[in-house]
Amino acid sequence: MTLLDGVSAAFMLAGAGFCLAGTVGVLRFPDVYCRLHALTKVDNLGLGLVVVGLALRSGSWATALKLLLVWLFVLVASAFTCQLIARAALRRGTPAWSGRRES
Numbered sequence: 001m002t003l004l005d006g007v008s009a010a011f012m013l014a015g016a017g018f019c020l021a022g023t024v025g026v027l028r029f030p031d032v033y034c035r036l037h038a039l040t041k042v043d044n045l046g047l048g049l050v051v052v053g054l055a056l057r058s059g060s061w062a063t064a065l066k067l068l069l070v071w072l073f074v075l076v077a078s079a080f081t082c083q084l085i086a087r088a089a090l091r092r093g094t095p096a097w098s099g100r101r102e103s
Helices: 003-028 032-057 061-092
Strands: none
Touching: 003 032, 032 061
16 A cells, blocks of 8 residues: 555545534434535535545546546535525524523
8 A cells, every 4th residue: 555545545534534424413413504514514525535535546637637626516516505405494484493402
């Protein structure tokens, strides 16, 4: 195993860890706004780390550029989608979690 393989594996494992944390956040967070926050972190950081790890392993600059462009398109699509979901939730009157427990 070369140094490049180890660095690439470290990036991909870190990205997978962020994806796992985002999935747990989607399942455990109390309201739609917190869940959207967890999803955007997965898109931004988790997928970014996986793409960097894969780009290091790619055989050519063209493949690495394509991977980075896919990541950019996912970032743009994620931003628009999360904004639309949050706007729809606000229009429906979905309350945000206050953090206080009712007794």
